[in-house]
Amino acid sequence: MTEPAALPGRALSSPLPPLDEATKRKQLARMKGRATGLLLIATAVWIASSLLVSRYPWLAYVRATAEASMIGGLADWFAVTALFRHPMGIPIPHTAIVAARKDQIGRSLGNFVSRHFLSRDVLAARLSSLHVAEHLALWLSVPENSRTLARHAATGLANGARMLADEDVQELIDRVIEERIRNTEVAPLLGQMLSLLTAGDRHQELLDEAIGLLARAVDQNLDLIRERLEEESPWWVPGMVDDRIHRKIVTGLDHTLTAVRDDPDHPLRRRFDDALANFVRKLNESPEVRARAERIKLEILDKEAVRRFSSSIWDDAKAALFRYADAPNAFAPTAIERGLVSLGEAVSRDEALLARIDALIADVALHLVDRYQGEVAQLIAQTVTSWDPEVTSDRVELAIGKDLQFIRINGTIVGGLAGLVIYALAKFIG
Numbered sequence: 001m002t003e004p005a006a007l008p009g010r011a012l013s014s015p016l017p018p019l020d021e022a023t024k025r026k027q028l029a030r031m032k033g034r035a036t037g038l039l040l041i042a043t044a045v046w047i048a049s050s051l052l053v054s055r056y057p058w059l060a061y062v063r064a065t066a067e068a069s070m071i072g073g074l075a076d077w078f079a080v081t082a083l084f085r086h087p088m089g090i091p092i093p094h095t096a097i098v099a100a101r102k103d104q105i106g107r108s109l110g111n112f113v114s115r116h117f118l119s120r121d122v123l124a125a126r127l128s129s130l131h132v133a134e135h136l137a138l139w140l141s142v143p144e145n146s147r148t149l150a151r152h153a154a155t156g157l158a159n160g161a162r163m164l165a166d167e168d169v170q171e172l173i174d175r176v177i178e179e180r181i182r183n184t185e186v187a188p189l190l191g192q193m194l195s196l197l198t199a200g201d202r203h204q205e206l207l208d209e210a211i212g213l214l215a216r217a218v219d220q221n222l223d224l225i226r227e228r229l230e231e232e233s234p235w236w237v238p239g240m241v242d243d244r245i246h247r248k249i250v251t252g253l254d255h256t257l258t259a260v261r262d263d264p265d266h267p268l269r270r271r272f273d274d275a276l277a278n279f280v281r282k283l284n285e286s287p288e289v290r291a292r293a294e295r296i297k298l299e300i301l302d303k304e305a306v307r308r309f310s311s312s313i314w315d316d317a318k319a320a321l322f323r324y325a326d327a328p329n330a331f332a333p334t335a336i337e338r339g340l341v342s343l344g345e346a347v348s349r350d351e352a353l354l355a356r357i358d359a360l361i362a363d364v365a366l367h368l369v370d371r372y373q374g375e376v377a378q379l380i381a382q383t384v385t386s387w388d389p390e391v392t393s394d395r396v397e398l399a400i401g402k403d404l405q406f407i408r409i410n411g412t413i414v415g416g417l418a419g420l421v422i423y424a425l426a427k428f429i430g
Contacts, residue, residue: 109132127362133361
């Protein structure tokens with residue numbers, strides 16, 4: 001996926017990738033080797049200086065330094081080792097601390113994480129600095145990302161659809177649609193639609209279209225009108241009379257339609273307005289009309305064609321979903337993809353909306369923290385409690401043991417310097 005470009009002044013820090021266990025073990029072994037090697041060097045220097053000090057008296061300073069280095073190095077080796085295991089396998093009291101107190105460590109670690117990492121203040125400040133909504137909007141505005149998101153969503157929905165029984169889904173669709181329609185009174189809804197239609201005399205435009213259609217229908221069906229007139233006329237009426245009646249009917253219709261079309265104040269238009277307004281009023285106020293509309297609605301719902309239509313919704317949707325999920329590259333960018341891109345672009349330009357989204361994300365995150373903060377601490381404690389003591393010591397040592405070896409190194413060096421200073425002061429005072 002394409003990552004969004006970093007925003008000026010809002011770059012997200014990239015954490016270092018975690019080391020694998022093998023690498024950690026190599027680093028720990030290397031640091032242990034350095035600390036032990038330094039201790040061995042101090043021991044070798046002490047032995048050599050002890051052997052030669054009678055010949056070279058100044059080596060007494062070197063021997064004192066090496067001796068103090070050995071003591072410091074051994075003391076810190078014992079201290080570091082005692083955290084994780086018994087030194088040299090000897091069960092000395094207060095050693096192998098991690099293994100012996102892992103349950104207490106688990107509870108302390110859970111409480112520490114809960115109080116200092118999952119606190120409202122810490123999370124609120126962090127979320128505020130991340131500008132999550134802006135990064136998500138910029139990521140979504142990249143067409144490749146929106147296309148990937150749409151395809152993943154389609155694949156997930158298709159896999160879910162394959163697991164569902166068609167009969168269960170169609171029954172659900174039928175029930176939802178039918179309940180929604182049955183619970184919706186159709187007359188007031190129709191009245192509102194007609195009221196919207198009549199606003200600004202838009203219904204007169206429909207009347208003009210209807211008049212035009214009627215005029216064209218009359219003009220295109222002159223022969224049919226003549227035939228119908230002959231069929232309805234008595235046999236004894238002369239054909240010439242039928243022709244005159246036909247012309248009068250056609251001419252009258254033409255004149256009437258033309259007059260209504262050309263005259264905005266024609267009485268027929270006013271009667272149309274009154275009839276439509278009266279119908280809207282009855283839809284909203286008349287119990288008889290509303291009851292009749294409900295009966296018609298229920299009759300339509302009971303039609304088999306309506307049930308077949310509701311059933312076909314799932315079949316058509318599932319087939320389209322399968323086609324797109326199985327071969328997404330065969331389709332041009334869908335409305336969903338274009339909509340996601342447009343959404344990302346629109347949101348990224350709206351600072352107020354970005355702020356509201358960030359606030360919503362923060363509210364959700366903080367609500368989850370308040371709700372599950374205790375559960376997180378309990379989970380950490382229970383997880384550590386379930387570990388084997390030796391495994392616990394090993395994991396903790398892998399996590400921090402490399403840095404603890406510096407204590408041994410520093411103890412060897414600082415101990416030697418301290419021993420040198422003490423020996424020198426003793427010589428000076430003596």
